[in-house]
Amino acid sequence: MIALDLSLENLYRQYHRCRRNKRNTLNALRFEAEQEKNLIALREALIDRSYQPRRSVCFFTTRPKLREILAADFRDRVVHHLLVDYLEQIWEPIFIHDSYACRNGKGVHRAVARLRQFIRRASANGARPVWYLQLDIRNYFMSIDRNILFAMLAARLKDDTARWLTRLLVYHDVTANCHFRGRRDLLERIPPHKTLFGVGPDKGLAIGNLNSQFFANVYLNRLDTFVKHRLKCHHYLRYCDDFVLVSHERGQLLEWRARIEAHLHDELKLALNSRERLAPVSSGIDFLGYIVRRDYLLVRRRVVAHLDAKLQAFEAQLVRSAGGVRCYCVDEAVLDRLGATLSSYLGHFRLANTWKLWSSMWRRYGFLAQYFAFDARQRKLIGKYRPPKGLQRVRDQYRHFRWRFPDDVLFFQVGRFMECYELGTPAWAQWLGLKRMRWNRRGARYGFPVRQTGEHLRTVLERGVAVTVIREHPGQGTGIRLRVPVWRYALASS
16 A cells, blocks of 8 residues: 655655745745745644645636636645645556646647657558547536545545545635735636636636646546547547547547547536537647647647737837837846747747748847847757856956857946957947057956946947947846846847
């Protein structure tokens, strides 16, 4: 019998897993401030079974559609990781191979690759026509029956503590005394059957929690085994509540659909969504953000439209135009979010045939090249706005930015001066009437006081040359000061 491990060592391990993507949230920081004390108290509460989940935070997302998210407190998330880690040891050997949501070693890309493999096998690599049936569950998370769910889980739980904790989390009412963040009025725009505030008792799971995702897989495992073992469908895969069956006989798919619908109704109290798709695979399968074909993949138009909208929003935050001059702001927090967004979409695009699409978007949003270099060979982004670590001299910092902005004039701050380390006499030094420094221990050849930056900036821009302003990072202690680009100015026509 596998026992639920409530040791402090295991709790600490689950805490580390939990904070991986939540470390900068307020609840996570509060927990971390006294993590040892909090983990010991949490362990004691689990051992004596006095543990009770705290109130959740309710907020709303609008893409791809309006829905509520009920996120657990960070302390409760640690417990979710603890329980799911235990339950996975029991259920992973039971799950079918072709269930791809929220499982280690699975995911969207593996599911899409597997679907392409099914298409090739069923069609004998394109030699014969093949059909597909794509189905999904109507209002899945809100329709899960907690009594059925707990019966499934409890049937395989021999450990009494694990059974108690599983029951507590399955039946916990996350809507009770929850804290609303953002616009609470959005709740009125959600139909009652699509919100946990409107479904009946013992119905529905909260979207946004790890245990809910795992429980959702357990709930549909009964469907998976029915399709694989009773219907004998060899080419079937599921991602959450979206599943695809492939066969070379259209009539067989129609028969399977009717039997699946009856099974869902009788065994799981679920219903199929009306927007099913039954078509030849040659028309492409719209699945998990891709149009899947035997020989190639395309990205869905909606995914591209979402990226368009996000890039437009970032451009509005970072780029200003006035008087024929375009100013590019270097805000590290915004650029870090932009970089994360681009990397996420690039990872999605990489699987598909999207080189022309990505290149066209890179040209369309020219402001991206001001902040990032794109490594076409490795297909990754390199930020221009943050210098590498380990530069030990001011002159090394200057050379780095000279390499990053080869065609710009650099206004490089060192203390109260803007300094230049170019070899020879640059043209812009002549335009500004600067005289060669007699001696400078850093090797600076030209410079001017910081207070003259605005005046000299206009002079250089009138010559049609872009200027990048490198400032000292404020608030730094000892050692060489960190310097980062803060603005780049260029003529709007360039």
